[in-house]
Amino acid sequence: MRLLLAEDDAILADALSSNLRAAGFEVEVADNGAVAEYLLLKQPFELGVIDLGLPLVDGLTVLKRVHAARPTLPLLILTALDSLDSRVAGLNAGADDYLTKPFDFPELEARIRALLRRARLSGAADGRTPVQLSGRLSFDREARRASVDGVALELSPREWMLLDALLTQKGRVVTKEQIAQAWAGDAAEPASSPSGTLEVYIHRLRRKLEDSGLGIRTVRGLGYLLEDV
DSSP: OEEEEEOOOHHHHHHHHHHHHHTTOEEEEESSHHHHHHHHHHSOOSEEEEESSOSSSOHHHHHHHHHHHOTTSOEEEEESOOSHHHHHHHHHHTOSEEEESSOOHHHHHHHHHHHHHHHHHHHHHTTOOOEEEETTEEEETTTTEEEETTEEOOOOHHHHHHHHHHHHTTTSEEEHHHHHHHHTTOOSSOOOOHHHHHHHHHHHHHHHTTTTTEEEEEETTTEEEEEEO
16 A cells, blocks of 8 residues: 655654554655645555645645545645644545644554545445456556556556556557647656657557557557557
């Protein structure tokens, strides 16, 4: 279970991340709101723990933006602000739970596990299938994780978006224009002409899918097509 801990207090972040890892979680720490927002939107986390008093971008803004983009991702607030107004503002911004400092670690762990259980039960009740299987590929959009025969694929943000677009229209052509549109909001990599770089990403993705039972076919003049091989 992969968590993002957004906490700018280095001592507290180190203590919490150590305890969470000892409890069986995989943890990444962000010490400001800008990094936290980017990671939560681009990486396969199952839950975010966010302090409201983050530098650069405040925690409340991060909550709003992440919740708007990934509404089913569980988000838990950690903060020293314990007023009713602060709690209401956090919950209205998209938080699923609210824990005030100081707190005991066992309570934080229990709340995290409860949120993860609730998210999974909600998905099952709604009839949603969070994981798409195609050939030997497992593709989890919500967790932003892909694997072949259980072995995780290391995908850059653009490779992830490219694979998502191809899987969504498997058996149909995805045009270069559609891929360019999917990449338009990606600030992680330099903007450039899609026609000048797309072939590089296609080549990389083809190599990573070699053992998946899937192949990417070039349809000249149109785009690319994902198919069983």
